Amino acid sequence: MKAVARNSRRLSFLRLVTVPECRTSIGGLSSQGMDVILPHLDSRTGDIEANARLISDLAHASADCDVLLTPELALCGYPPRDLLFREGFVERCEQVLDDLAATLPPDMLVLVGCPHARDADSGRCFNGLAVCRGGRVETWADKRLLPGYDVFDDDRYFLPGGGSRWVEHAGHRIGLLICEDLWQAGDVQEHAQYEVDPVAELVKEDCDVIMAASASPFIVGKHARQVSTVTRLAREHGIHVLAINRGGSEDDLVFDGGVAVADAHGSLLHAHQFPSDDAALIQKVGVNGTAVEPPSSDEDAQRFKAIVTSVRGYVRKTGGRKAIIGLSGGIDSAVTAAIAAAALGPENVTGVMMPSRYSSSHSLEDSRTLSDALGLSACIELPIERIHSATRDVLKSCDEVAHLEEGSLADQNIQARARGLILMTISNAIGGLVLSTGNKSEVAVGYATLYGDMCGAMAVLGDVLKMDVYALARWMNDHPSHAGFKGPPIPESTMTKPPSAELRPDQVDQDSLPPYELLDEIVRLWIEEEQSAGRIIETTGADPKVVSDVLKMIDQAQFKRDQAAIIPKVSRRAFGRGRPWPIIGRPGAAPVWIPASTTA
């Protein structure tokens, strides 16, 4: 077990994570094993120099280790997107890499994720793992399998690596892989099929260790599948496998900082997900360790950690600390506020209650209870009545709008937009990002007002179905200490009252929507599973008209989603860039057709 020095302020992110005691040597290896640093790295996209410093500091802080493995594209950050096309960007990465290599401990093998060798004709480059040793970049291992499903568009940017690559170090032959080379879409249950198997090729070339560097976006349940892939491959091929994922977040993507290590018998030696910010694992490889159980984490805990990571990453990387949230007294804003408090500290979260003429008194009470339970920095009450009536008055001189019926759609939207106006003004005045509160079920059917409650930098719960929002609330109330809450954060009455937008008298969500249990299931099957209308009707047993109406609402709401805030992706298919969709395609036509057998 090794201790990592904490020799500078910059290195405060480095701390020892306990690793299993190493006991037995295996096979014919005389080596006592090599020490591999598997750090929790959250590179900043585009900030090449700062990322290089992070890597350099890591290496020097544990200079007696044998190997440092960094995640995919650690030097430029992931995903760099079209930044890769900017003139000179890839060349700049190469130059900073050369400078970095020259300063690294010369006997350490440092594997640095970095784009390189841009092809002037195609504009594409390689997604490589630079093999740094002896003060220079010795060679490269390039990513071979380039995924193009879900949020991935590797083909746009990268040329596939030409063949398998390994490097000998400390008595081992180490095969090098990048992300999809190892996972081959098995971790996300996608269709992707590849013609080559980079793992099998490395085994054929007598590698005894495989190291895989990933930047693999979080999905609930993905880590367990990755851990199981690592142990299965180790067992099947009789090799050691080490896999590392980047941490932190980048726009809509969350990364779990996951690590999985298996020995050549397929025993799991170590696995973790969402380690503390400053964790770095030093793993001994090449000797057998004690097998550990795969970490268990329920879905709600995973969602909580992922979304907290996303909110924290987004707010901090934009240079801020604060968040502003409109509190309605309902479950979505309560859970959003609790997540923000966990991510940023409650002292950095401002709650704003904006009652209208239709708001119920319990809404304000519930919001105050929530704010007290969380210890928010403030819970401001700003009634929207004056803006609501001023807007109605101004529009009276417009003939077409003069008689705006109370409770009409236009009138409801004025209220939602007056709230957006207030939140954004507070944001402009005090700094801090507005977080919007809509859940995935609402985002799906468009049960939200553009430029109203959709205002914000991030739609925190936009990939969480309504019933899962309740489950998340229950999980937080059951495990308050996990999130640093003093007690159960979500008021009981918020959990139990019927959901309502409170934009007209006595309104409840179920006036316009089917029960959330059914709505959630339809959304899940239609969006995450891409099922046809006919199959959804079969699966749910629901009234075909109800299903068909929901599907039409989903297709018709694309124009709202197209202007929505980014959504932390936690499911297999989130709204956003992983689901490119026509806005003005004809809903109600083919996309929603229902087989005659079902409607007959």
Added chain:
Amino acid sequence: MKAVARNSRRLSFLRLVTVPECRTSIGGLSSQGMDVILPHLDSRTGDIEANARLISDLAHASADCDVLLTPELALCGYPPRDLLFREGFVERCEQVLDDLAATLPPDMLVLVGCPHARDADSGRCFNGLAVCRGGRVETWADKRLLPGYDVFDDDRYFLPGGGSRWVEHAGHRIGLLICEDLWQAGDVQEHAQYEVDPVAELVKEDCDVIMAASASPFIVGKHARQVSTVTRLAREHGIHVLAINRGGSEDDLVFDGGVAVADAHGSLLHAHQFPSDDAALIQKVGVNGTAVEPPSSDEDAQRFKAIVTSVRGYVRKTGGRKAIIGLSGGIDSAVTAAIAAAALGPENVTGVMMPSRYSSSHSLEDSRTLSDALGLSACIELPIERIHSATRDVLKSCDEVAHLEEGSLADQNIQARARGLILMTISNAIGGLVLSTGNKSEVAVGYATLYGDMCGAMAVLGDVLKMDVYALARWMNDHPSHAGFKGPPIPESTMTKPPSAELRPDQVDQDSLPPYELLDEIVRLWIEEEQSAGRIIETTGADPKVVSDVLKMIDQAQFKRDQAAIIPKVSRRAFGRGRPWPIIGRPGAAPVWIPASTTA
């Protein structure tokens, strides 16, 4: 010269376009040539059945023609995006295609763009041209080159076609190509390089005619490059070439309905772009015609037609007729209103003047002059003062915002958002889409308010640089009849006064921005040319600090663009889906680094 029957209401889109008289037969061909229908088709994405009816009606209306060529993916619409992954969608296309083929004139060769043969393992399908003849689908020609640059992500959806395909008909051997197979990125000056040349392969297989079906998004200048490609290939290979593009628009993409036909000597027989909605060309092929000059169209005329097509398509395909535009008296809102009037008819355009305490009197006068010149349905004046002051009053009870300085950023944004609130309420009350008015230069540097002047279904001028907006205004004033205007639409004083947002006293744009001539050039080089900061400084000769400041503003404004309305794409690189960009990547770091030689 053939006449096309107009035998039903559905066929009102069919009208004869004059084709050059056919004079000479060429080569050893005994044929008097074959008649090919090249229709102007604007398929509706996802509406398979309606698209099939369009194709069937076209074929039957000119049943004595030999060939009907439809654009790429005409049956399902283009781009279908992830709709292709929906369970049963591709199979439904195949089924409707079979039904269509059975009803077509049996002796006609009908080439129908359609996805097919979905591979269950990979989830991908082929982007094919179905060869329909004799009442059935005889065979398929599949797209071979799958572009992945700019707005294209063909690799996500399609498998590459396996080889060259031709069909014999009416004494000709006709080689079949789809879009990129013919253009090979030459029309967009992109890097893409392909290993195969489908044109050369068809020539080797003794084809004497090539027919290419495209859905090629508009870019200023692209049509001329496509026409020149068609004649060059015809001349080089001694073959007839016919190329057809889809028309209309789909979300942010505009299609020019372009046609180019060259004979086997490389003479251009016909070329057009943006034909009338109901045009269908009948082209005789296999005999020489009279060579024509390539159509000339200046950049402003092209931009005008493309954006008009986009606005019309978007509004109509969402089922609407009307547009609502905030009129500031400035050049951007004037040009937006004029384009909307040309696209929808002035009777469907409502102008709304929303003066604030800082608005100048000439702003209202200019807007009224504009409205009169265009004949807008209404020009409503709704001062925002009451909403502005109500918002300020409401916020007084919030300590942090109580002393909102007049003219501060927060105060400016309240005004912009009050206007957004009014426009959206009118939209909700009377129907009709709000069109936003920001130009590309403003969108680039973020000189706009989210949920304020950025409200709207479409950012009409979002891909037009500021100086090009002026040029467009001048073009409209110089050619009023081209656009159906009664006289020059844009008031002279709007053309000549200094641009101002009028959000604080005596404000002009140049207080916070460099002169638009320079700003435009920086934006063009940085966004459209992907040049490095260093090269932009060299190219423009501008102060490095000015350039660097602008580049930082551009990178930092990504969060606004990420929630912006769709932008009709008219340039090589528009903001939107053709430019995926990190939102929280670190601006000021690598993306904007300036070579030491320049700063020294």
